[in-house]
Amino acid sequence: MKIQTAEVVVCSPGRNFVTLVLTTDDGLVGVGDATVNGRELAVASYLRDHVAPLLIGRDAHAIEDTWQYLYRGVYWRRGPITMAAIAAVDTALWDLKGQAAGLPLYQLLGGRSRTGIRAYGHAQGQSVGALVDSVHALQEQGFTAVRVQVSTPGLGPGYGVPEQAQIGLYEPARSGAAPAEELWDAGPYLRNMPKVFDSLRSAFGPELSILHDVHHRLTPIQAARLGKSLEEYDPFWLEDLTPAENQQAFRLIRQHTTVPLATGEIFNTVFDYLTLFSEQLIDYARSAVTHAGGITGLKRILELASIHQIKSAIHGPTDISPIGLGAALHLDAAIHNFGIQEFMQHVDSTYDVFDVGYTFEHGQFQPGERPGHGVRFDIEAAKRFPYRQAYLPVSRLLDGTVHDW
Structure with a gap:
């Protein structure tokens, strides 16, 4: 089971979400979440421009190898953008594996x-x-x-x-x-x-x-x-x-x-x-x-x-x-x-x-x-909810000093 396409979709049905859609050569579709609130476009670019091209042709069953490839292989490890991108790939691959096995994900986890x-x-x-x-x-x-x-x-x-x-x-x-x-x-x-x-x-x-x-x-x-x-x-x-x-x-x-x-x-x-x-x-x-x-x-x-x-x-x-x-x-x-x-x-x-x-x-x-993690993503419906720039608040002390929010 090889990855044939990797598409990144940013939409805002209530909140901004970044979704990775992986399609295999046998027609299965797996999806993963890569949303980083207030920095959605950064992780979308990371996925679309740097990760997606590396996935095409890879064995969709090789979850651990792909995880290590994206974590260790990039050299610049950790951080929210990198780990959210890896999370989206990993979650989509587990979704695909569950669908291929005809089992809900929890069964594959023991x-x-x-x-x-x-x-x-x-x-x-x-x-x-x-x-x-x-x-x-x-x-x-x-x-x-x-x-x-x-x-x-x-x-x-x-x-x-x-x-x-x-x-x-x-x-x-x-x-x-x-x-x-x-x-x-x-x-x-x-x-x-x-x-x-x-x-x-x-x-x-x-x-x-x-x-x-x-x-x-x-x-x-x-x-x-x-x-x-x-x-x-x-x-x-x-x-x-x-x-x-x-x-x-x-x-x-x-x-x-x-x-x-x-x-x-x-x-x-x-x-x-x-x-x-x-x-x-x-x-x-x-x-x-x-x-x-x-x-x-x-x-x-x-x-x-x-x-x-x-x-x-x-x-x-x-x-x-x-x-x-x-x-x-x-x-x-x-x-x-x-x-x-x-x-x-x-x-x-x-x-x-x-x-x-x-x-x-x-x-x-x-x-x-449902086989896999059981959540399905409607790409056509997502087009009705385009990305909107949005940020979480900032906190200040009474004297104006920026504080942890």
């Missing part, structure tokens, strides 16, 4: 390790009352785990809270020549969050799993203070407390709190996690199939995590296409150290282009039984 894949949804509000309403709405959809984000008084909507909130949906990208800018001040945030968690536990009791994302905004000692202040409310986890590139920073956080910690959604390879894993400084690894070298790359990361009793929590925002989510669900079903799956819900127009085989009910996913 079969099921569980009967369902628990997911968490996104709740948000500009006030605690609005946040409570958002959580209630997600519970009605079957979620038993919810990520909660709320505005800090005096700072505007803030991370994870849009100005016009749709329950269960959050569209952070902004069309146009420049990103939106958000204000950040750690002081009022740190004073406010214990009050928020106290209100949530009062409203929902101890059974609801409550997650919170700080999005890299605290220093290590501020992160330690937050974890310590929230322990009594039993968070499921605190996510991205501080920029995790400084892996040693998590030693300080661990010294001061027993709240479970999650990080890694911007990580691309296993090397980003070595200290975090070996010293058990986190509890959940957050990389995505789309950004960590595909099924092959992420499976390596999670296998190393399992040795250190660290669980998976694969990144699932709306700037990862249903292809990336669909592939992740098959990995979720197969690995032993599954923790939870993020589920940020796409808008309806996304499903005009992506036909999914997975299902969600009662707070859990099923990956589906």
